[in-house]
Amino acid sequence: MPVTITKTKIIKSREQAQQKPETVSFLASGLGYFLPFGAKVEVKMSVKTFLHCERSSLLNPKNRLQAQIQQQPFNYKVSVLLPDCDGGGASSQLEATLRTFQSFYLIRNLPLYELLNKGLHQGSVCGLSYKTRIEEDNCAFLESNGRLSLSLDKDSYERFGVEGQACKPKTSRYVVTVDLTDAVMAPGRRSYKRLHSGLTSRLPLKMDFLFATPAGNSEKLQPLLLRYDWSQHAPEVASRLLTDLTLPGRFTSDLDSYDPFDFLEWLGAVQTDVGRNNTNDDYLSTLACPYPAGASSPSSLLLSACGLLLPENVETLLAQLGRVFEEPRPAPWAAVTVHGFADSLEPRQRHFYTLVLFPNHVYSLYRATPDS
Template sequence: MSSRTFLHCETSSLLQHNNRLCAHLEQQPFNYKVTVLLPDCGCVPAQLDTALKSFQSFYLVRKLPLYELLDKHLSQGGVCGLSYKTHIEEDNCAFLKPNGHLCLSLDKDSYERLGIEGKACKPKSSRYVVVVDLTDSSMAPGGRGYQRLISGLTSRLPLKMDFLLAPHSGGRDALELLLSRYDWSQHMPEVSSRLLTDLTCPAPLTSDLHSYDPLSFLEWLGAVQADISRANAADSFLSSLACPQESVASSPSSFLLSARGLLLPENVTTLIQQLRHFLERPHSPPWAALTVYGFADNLYAHERNFYTLMLFPDHAYSLHLATPAS
């Protein structure tokens, strides 16, 4: 974690209808990795393996003209995605959010050529952000907003980008016509599991934030996920890592599950539901830790890079949100 990162923590229960968990998940619309740590677990739970393998496939469309994203069958038909291998501080980037908002990050020259109102990323910045609600009535074909934007993207600024696209909420059919016109490849999230033997955990771990230091726990969790020895002594100037103090006896076996790809909030929600059911079972682990990593080069990286959700058998949870300092 960066030294200039804020950590926001909150606790609630999945049984409370007014908890804000779903709202937090939606604020990070594009994710490239999710991991689940299950301590004291003898085997990979079948329902979790099935949930990970049920994540939707995604598509890499090469040299996609951005005006194609204005098609209402895409923006309102359950398709979202982001430009591929573009760098937010250097390149023109685009994002189609699940709510139908098209977001463009442009350099000053491109912004002026596009001719659509936006705002500077920061005061005196040379980069600009344009956000267009494609579900608005003015963005219907023939509408004033639609005509202005499609004119900008076809004549004044005919941008083409490699694009990752994923269907959500039954939007797979909306992609078929688009894919027929361009070079594309289909991909499935990469699912894996790793057995951890003699894993020693911090203790105690409950939904009460006063029972443990969240920052120290996240450092320990990061070391586990990166397969870094937690027994390192801090006696080497160049390469040592001093991990948090651990005080629970080693469990004979634990599992770290992961999926990589273009992952959407609904995938995370499905996984959380299955984790919740798994923890309800007798002799389940005392907790589970789910960590979700967003794409670094996207418009939302300044708001959210990753988050970790701690789930407990009594349906309580602790949510840790890492937010880079501005």
């Protein structure tokens, strides 16, 4: 089945900025290409998912890595794979870094009008409704920049009385997005009164809500913690050593000889502990290490943290990995995979991204997002 790759050329002038992207087609089974610095590739994996590939360097002042990490404000899990690493100092340092991630709070049966509290949306607090299904239930999301989003079914949207947009044409779900930091949303203004009355009288929603704040500072949450049932949670951290792990062959920062689909499939199998020592004629599974297979790593390190994780946590982890690479005989590369919540409102936040780092500061970023 053919897939479509859209390659955006490096822009060097104003005239080149007007050029349309170059589009070529490959077969998924034969996909292999070289990415120059700054290049971007979009691979259509299916009718519902895109794989975006980008290669650059941490030393390049124009790299967009930090901005891309910030695009996914709600993260559920981060995993790190370090091949040819026997634990030791790297293991203890990375595990200690994961354990510095801030705690998060679960507030039960929270009336949504409480999200209009000025101390929340001006205090870098973010949160999302807990155990709500994005395609069936009413859901809410509060970003740290004060952006409040509600995903509502048709009946709730009509009762709410605040203008929004249909998720898709001829759909039964609607999204209402409000910038709570906008001057028109100041208490007493007409827009604020309409939103407040919608959440207090026309549609008095209550939900279990997860909250996180930078560095775990709960001061902004104290008014809610005093009035509602709540619990505090720390991210779950896990670490284990993998023995005799067969690695992809010729895997270097040049990225000119491997298929990103195969690599991500292999990496996912490693992270989920799925068997990979199969052959093409196996009856139950043909999943194997990407061809050509490389040497077997006697010891590889796999760590993970699960919870409500912020982009700042990912940046802290990457900084620590940079220090690990400075040690004598560092790992040949590291793969960091960050999973967003499957029920997130924003399509770009629903799937995952994987960052492959090399000791020479070159990185490759793979982002999987729904085509919606």
